[in-house]
Amino acid sequence: MFDMYQGFASYKNWDFELFNYTPAEYGGLHHASVRVSGECVFRWLKFEGGTHRVQRIPEVGLSSRMQRIHTGTMTVIVLPQMEEVDIDIAPKDLRIDTFRSRGAGGQHVNTTDSAVRLVHLPTGTVSECQQFRSQLKNRETALRVLRARLHQCMMGQQREQTHTARRLQVGTRAQSERIRTYNFTQDRVTDHRIGFVTRDIKEFMRGAEGLEDLLRLLQENQDREELLKLLKDNS
Incomplete structure (x- = not known):
């Protein structure tokens, strides 16, 4: 997941600044924090905030009897950078x-x-x-x-808005709150918000055209829902 976002930042020509990277006990990543800067960063990445479910067979750190499909969740929090406030008093x-x-x-x-x-x-x-x-x-x-x-x-x-956004994205971390599932054994990525399904999970997780296409569909879906809400409110 971390490599996917780093790859996507490179694909979009964004700056990817690492603040913290803590490895997991059995390899991989426990948690990390980064700052991504560039054109329209939040417009693209805001849809990544939430609980992601991963279904895979761990490659390292487990005995042969434990080499079976494991389901876990990962929480992604996406927050806009707080801007310097320029106070102009009319x-x-x-x-x-x-x-x-x-x-x-x-x-x-x-x-x-x-x-x-x-x-x-x-x-x-x-x-x-x-x-x-x-x-x-x-x-x-x-x-x-x-x-x-x-x-x-x-x-x-x-700060209060940031705290609220963080709380909403973390949720309870229950699998029922998942926004996306990465099923490595079936080579499938499913985004549950719009019913999007794609194959070739390794290609998707390079963080290039595949992720960009999904994020564009999510943006179009949000724009459509906002338009329908506006029409309903004005009808």
Whole structure:
């Protein structure tokens, strides 16, 4: 499976960066994590997230009496890379209040409206500064703090979305939740979401045209379902 995805990344001219690779006790792979970068990566690979079932006769590590068909599952998690958030605050979304400073700074600070409070109207996020005698400096500082708070909030939302996506893809890891079966003894790959079946499993797992064809069919199926849902909602 790992080699298949690495091969597909090479086939699509994507960058394949290995973060972690832990071998299994009897050979093969226990778990790994990679970052794949390139054109439309998530659009293609998002369909790989879920439980994959493998039916095969293990080649190494088992005695002759255990050389029979083994069925196991493998979980693939596909997450989009979190983007750097560029906070752009529209003037219409910002309320600016000025008031007299309550902090230290002498008589001048306390008798002029140098303190600034900013309110981001869409989210209700508030930031204020009364550190300086200059209202302009207080406003600049408050705006930096406001951007930082909005950035933190948006990053938190991205992390929550990532956590939710991971949880949905892992599921319970039950075989009933499988999205695809690789049956080595019958030389067959079956994708259960669209009833796709192909032979020559070794060729499929090279990660080239065979996998690309399946992923294209899955994308077309998703587009069709979304269109039907849109038509139903508007009917």
